[in-house]
Amino acid sequence: MKALQYRTIGAAPEVVTVPDPEPGPGQVLLKVTAAGVCHSDIAVMSWPAEGFPYPLPLTLGHEGVGTVAALGAGVTGLKEGDPVAVYGPWGCGACAKCAEGKENYCLRADELGIRPPGLGRPGAMAEYLLVDSPRHLVPVDGLDPVATVPLTDAGLTPYHAIKRSLPKLVPGTTAVVIGAGGLGHVAIQLLRALSPARVIALDVSADKLRLARRVGAHETVPSDAGAAAAIRELTGGLGAEAVFDFVGVAPTVATAAAAVAVEGDVSLVGIGGAALPVGFGHLPFEVSVTAPYWGSRSELTEVLDLARSGALAVHTETFSLDEAPLAYERLHSGEIEGRAVILPHG
Numbered sequence: 603m604k605a606l607q608y609r610t611i612g613a614a615p616e617v618v619t620v621p622d623p624e625p626g627p628g629q630v631l632l633k634v635t636a637a638g639v640c641h642s643d644i645a646v647m648s649w650p651a652e653g654f655p656y657p658l659p660l661t662l663g664h665e666g667v668g669t670v671a672a673l674g675a676g677v678t679g680l681k682e683g684d685p686v687a688v689y690g691p692w693g694c695g696a697c698a699k700c701a702e703g704k705e706n707y708c709l710r711a712d713e714l715g716i717r718p719p720g721l722g723r724p725g726a727m728a729e730y731l732l733v734d735s736p737r738h739l740v741p742v743d744g745l746d747p748v749a750t751v752p753l754t755d756a757g758l759t760p761y762h763a764i765k766r767s768l769p770k771l772v773p774g775t776t777a778v779v780i781g782a783g784g785l786g787h788v789a790i791q792l793l794r795a796l797s798p799a800r801v802i803a804l805d806v807s808a809d810k811l812r813l814a815r816r817v818g819a820h821e822t823v824p825s826d827a828g829a830a831a832a833i834r835e836l837t838g839g840l841g842a843e844a845v846f847d848f849v850g851v852a853p854t855v856a857t858a859a860a861a862v863a864v865e866g867d868v869s870l871v872g873i874g875g876a877a878l879p880v881g882f883g884h885l886p887f888e889v890s891v892t893a894p895y896w897g898s899r900s901e902l903t904e905v906l907d908l909a910r911s912g913a914l915a916v917h918t919e920t921f922s923l924d925e926a927p928l929a930y931e932r933l934h935s936g937e938i939e940g941r942a943v944i945l946p947h948g
């Protein structure tokens with residue numbers, strides 16, 4: 603089968619032919635309908651050879667939707683042709699976190715060498731994808747696969763972050779979304795669907811700010827040195843009760859710190875690598891700062907149910923598998939509106 607692989611440190615990913623996977627006991631083989639292109643892959647492909655955490659070559663793609671193609675021995679409850687989405691942050695299934703469905707925070711994944719598809723294991727940018735357990739599949743009947751596939755990460759990750767802050771987002775409050783890309787443009791819609799907060803979106807690109815307004819941001823502000831002051835002005839000096847940073851570089855983290863309200867939340871979702879010092883006098887009183895990772899199995903079900911209610915309009919641009927390297931180039935240069943989605947079967 604054809605697959606998009608990252609093969610050489612520092613080189614662009616390539617479309618290659620690899621052996622067709624076959625499901626072993628307990629596994630499920632999917633025919634991939636759609637696979638999402640995440641900025642995290644670009645971060646992975648920028649890491650140096652020394653300390654690179656995954657075996658190469660690596661088939662990319664940690665957002666996947668497909669139909670069941672074959673069941674390994676002992677798998678029940680699914681049949682050929684069933685449309686499913688892949689829950690990506692695989693865990694052991696048995697530790698205390700996994701028992702709660704929080705496989706993203708599995709306590710034993712590292713020790714057992716368990717990795718998500720596309721981030722250590724062969725991913726969804728291929729004609730077929732091997733899924734380690736039916737536990738990691740969620741039915742998506744009735745949903746459009748292209749609009750749905752980004753929800754497995756670009757939807758689930760902001761959903762998890764936003765859910766933590768919902769008790770603070772009462773009427774009259776403000777939420778800030780920094781970076782209106784794949785994750786951010788879904789975050790704006792999640793905030794509008796789940797809270798009465800006013801939503802202010804920040805980006806460095808005028809096109810992305812236009813997209814932010816189209817998907818529901820009440821206000822947009824250029825992400826520059828004046829952004830925090832603009833947010834303070836829009837909030838009568840109080841700042842934002844929740845700031846979600848989908849970039850995570852020094853200037854955006856500084857904006858988050860300067861724009862958050864007393865007792866507010868800052869969620870650093872972007873993996874730009876910047877840190878935010880927490881300590882008395884560093885931030886407004888009792889601000890809570892977190893760096894979340896992906897989301898739980900039950901949260902993925904909730905996001906898909908929200909999509910079924912019609913509350914989410916994910917913007918996508920589709921590419922064939924042969925065009926997948928171009929999709930990464932375009933994401934890298936900031937030219938994708940919403941999420942790029944690869945269609946391995948055309």
Ligand code: NAD
Pocket residue numbers: 639640641642643645755756759780781782783784785786804805806807810825848849850851853854870871872873874893894895896933936940
């Ligand atoms: P994307 O490229 O689709 O979107 C990034 C957006 O940020 C773009 O619109 C870009 O114009 C904007 N941007 C860039 N610099 C900016 C700045 N200084 N100020 C404001 N906006 C700026 O990327 P994505 O796929 O949505 O991913 C966003 C981030 O989230 C990445 O760092 C990615 O690695 C990370 N991520 C983290 C998790 C997690 O679990 N923590 C999960 C998925 C993605």
Ligand code: ZN
Pocket residue numbers: 640641642643664755756
């Ligand atoms: Zn991702």
Ligand code: ZN
Pocket residue numbers: 693694695696697698699700701705707708709710711
């Ligand atoms: Zn576990």
